[in-house]
Amino acid sequence: MDAPYDLLIKNISTMLTCTAEGEGSLGIIKGAAIASVDGKIAWVGKESELPTEAANSAADVIDARGAVAFPGLIDSHTHLVFGGSRQDEWARKLAGVPYMQIAAEGGGINATVRATRAASEDELYERASRWLDEMLSWGVTCVEGKTGYGLDTGTELKILEVMERLDKQHAVEVIPTFMGAHDFPPEYRENREAYIRLILDEMLTAVGEQGYARFCDVFCEEGAFSPDQASRILIAAQDYGMVPRLHADQFRDSGAAELAADIGAIAADHLENMDDRNIPLLKEKDVVAGLLPICSLYLNYSYPQARKMLDAGMRVAIATDFNPGSSMCSNLPFAAQLACMQMKMRFDEAILGITRSASESLLMENKIGMLAEGLRMDIALMDIPTPEYFLYHVGRKHTWKVIKRGKVVWENSAEPVFLS
Ligand SMILES: [Zn+2]
Numbered sequence: 446m447d448a449p450y451d452l453l454i455k456n457i458s459t460m461l462t463c464t465a466e467g468e469g470s471l472g473i474i475k476g477a478a479i480a481s482v483d484g485k486i487a488w489v490g491k492e493s494e495l496p497t498e499a500a501n502s503a504a505d506v507i508d509a510r511g512a513v514a515f516p517g518l519i520d521s522h523t524h525l526v527f528g529g530s531r532q533d534e535w536a537r538k539l540a541g542v543p544y545m546q547i548a549a550e551g552g553g554i555n556a557t558v559r560a561t562r563a564a565s566e567d568e569l570y571e572r573a574s575r576w577l578d579e580m581l582s583w584g585v586t587c588v589e590g591k592t593g594y595g596l597d598t599g600t601e602l603k604i605l606e607v608m609e610r611l612d613k614q615h616a617v618e619v620i621p622t623f624m625g626a627h628d629f630p631p632e633y634r635e636n637r638e639a640y641i642r643l644i645l646d647e648m649l650t651a652v653g654e655q656g657y658a659r660f661c662d663v664f665c666e667e668g669a670f671s672p673d674q675a676s677r678i679l680i681a682a683q684d685y686g687m688v689p690r691l692h693a694d695q696f697r698d699s700g701a702a703e704l705a706a707d708i709g710a711i712a713a714d715h716l717e718n719m720d721d722r723n724i725p726l727l728k729e730k731d732v733v734a735g736l737l738p739i740c741s742l743y744l745n746y747s748y749p750q751a752r753k754m755l756d757a758g759m760r761v762a763i764a765t766d767f768n769p770g771s772s773m774c775s776n777l778p779f780a781a782q783l784a785c786m787q788m789k790m791r792f793d794e795a796i797l798g799i800t801r802s803a804s805e806s807l808l809m810e811n812k813i814g815m816l817a818e819g820l821r822m823d824i825a826l827m828d829i830p831t832p833e834y835f836l837y838h839v840g841r842k843h844t845w846k847v848i849k850r851g852k853v854v855w856e857n858s859a860e861p862v863f864l865s
Pocket of ligand 1: 524
């Protein structure tokens with residue numbers, strides 16, 4: 446007999462493996478069970494085929510009571526470490542004060558940069574840890590997080606240090622991205638080339654030596670970083686082992702998507718205003734589109750052309766873009782719900798967007814995002830009658846239990862509605 450299972454989950458009504466095994470595009474197994482050893486999936490399949498001897502010797506057994514099992518959800522684009530809060534500014538915007546006036550008075554991203562620079566590492570850690578608690582409660586077990594509210598070397602390193610601590614200490618895994626090119630800091634507004642030089646000559650070396658950042662991201666947009674500036678930064682970052690990804694064509698088609706294809710970026714995110722001509726280009730280079738519908742809702746502007754991207758065969762990830770300015774929302778299922786309601790995505794496509802495609806956009810597909818032998822035992826058990834209910838019933842917390850690396854890390858204290 447193989448090593449006994451550390452954890453066995455039985456009585457799962459429907460399991461979405463998100464692999465090619467099982468039925469349909471979501472790899473569905475009905476009447477499923479799943480077991481792990483050392484936090485990795487050791488067996489998955491129909492419960493009727495579970496090897497009896499191994500099952501009987503499992504150290505821990507969860508009766509899923511007919512819950513629907515998803516791979517632990519993955520939020521592949523967030524800015525979760527920041528100081529301060531901007532609700533006052535938000536209320537002023539609602540009352541009709543123009544953003545330019547708010548920015549001129551020191552609001553906008555500058556307000557977050559000031560607050561983040563002023564906050565201690567512990568303060569940032571405590572706050573981001575609370576946001577991760579919330580994300581976990583939605584069934585999220587892995588989050589990508591970006592720097593970019595420091596915009597000086599010390600604060601950018603401090604944010605990365607916070608993400609490294611969170612990754613070690615919080616149940617949610619955190620994958621750090623260096624985004625020193627999120628904006629130009631106030632002290633460099635009049636001398637933008639000097640800030641590019643600071644990134645190239647100082648920040649990248651320091652971030653590379655620190656060794657936490659896995660990706661480098663740039664906000665490539667008219668008025669922010671040009672494709673040429675973004676390209677210089679992303680190429681240099683590759684020498685420090687950081688894989689390029691981009692904030693691309695959010696407000697205008699600015700050549701960012703083309704750059705993503707040219708440079709071999711793993712992901713091009715936003716794309717709300719990308720020209721359709723770039724779709725075949727991104728498809729050919731296998732760039733994952735990271736779409737952020739909550740941001741479109743929050744700012745009340747256009748949604749990306751998800752349908753065209755999917756019909757062309759592109760991989761599409763869906764994320765929250767959680768940040769204090771344009772998407773103060775940590776609810777990843779809501780992002781998937783909006784993708785269905787506003788972006789003509791099908792149920793299965795939206796689910797893959799927060800599981801398998803999200804793992805691919807983080808180069809994590811050999812570890813998470815699917816339920817298959819050898820991958821991590823990261824599972825979200827949902828209190829829903831059928832899988833579709835997960836996106837059909839908007840705003841409700843469907844999560845019943847969350848398992849990370851074979852351990853229960855979150856449980857809903859509310860009495861389940863649909864479980865037996
Ligand atoms: Zn973003």
